[in-house]
């Protein structure tokens with residue numbers, strides 16, 4: 001077996017129009033050749049994802065980005081140079097090379113250069129870019145380990161380009177510009193504070209009131225385990241009477257209870273990295289509810305709270 005046997009297999013399947021699960025630094029993605037409409041359709045079918053939700057175009061370099069957009073304004077160029085490869089997706093005006101079936105008809109395309117070394121190598125080898133949503137079924141928790149894929153799709157799991165655990169463990173941040181102003185469409189692994197510091201300006205965090213861009217997929221219920229999720233502050237959690245079929249996730253201090261996971265030992269960044277795998281684990285225990293500690297909405301805590309609030313929507 002040659003060293004890159006898995007990469008060769010992935011490249012071959014993608015070239016034939018098949019789906020491949022690819023590792024990224026954020027979460028595993030369900031990838032297809034962006035220029036093969038039938039292959040892209042397979043993503044929507046397997047994920048049961050509504051067709052109105054556009055897909056991120058994964059590319060190998062800034063140079064490649066230039067093919068797929070009509071214009072890169074100065075601050076967008078700066079963000080690419082500082083954060084690519086890495087967990088920042090940029091929403092930019094698309095060129096005619098980007099098929100409308102990727103953007104769900106929008107004239108903007110979401111572009112990202114992932115940092116995972118295997119996936120970058122794969123992208124460099126292919127002569128087409130990859131579209132790749134998070135590999136979970138629609139509204140479920142994004143997978144951060146290969147075994148999550150088997151749990152989600154069983155026998156229907158596509159070929160997995162295995163690279164172990166995803167280090168960021170939370171999706172890329174999606175940012176763009178409206179009238180020259182930085183807008184955050186999805187909170188994620190690169191924090192708002194980091195982007196604001198980098199550009200020396202303040203960002204608008206997308207809401208339907210403030211943005212001209214319709215960003216489908218920012219719906220309320222998402223990242224949700226099958227088990228009910230409740231968000232509470234640590235004081236309330238400590239005062240709750242534990243029952244056998246409760247699960248617990250805390251960040252500020254450990255609980256001495258059954259099914260209690262303490263994610264805060266190495267800081268919130270590491271906690272973000274472990275959140276989804278902990279939710280997968282708890283969801284498989286068939287508990288009646290999972291109680292999760294609320295976080296201060298600042299820096300990575302803000303991104304985590306965005307996911308936690310959506311996971312708690314019933």
Ligand code: TXA
Nearest residue numbers: 026029054055056103108109110133134171172216217
């Ligand atoms: O970290 C990530 O970004 C992962 C890894 C696999 O790269 N991908 C990911 O893709 O999270 P997905 O499809 O699960 O989430 C992408 C979000 C969706 O909410 C989608 O609606 C939005 O980005 N999006 C994609 N293209 C867009 C566009 N042209 N305009 C507006 N929103 C867009």
Ligand code: MG
Nearest residue numbers: 133134135142
């Ligand atoms: Mg997703």
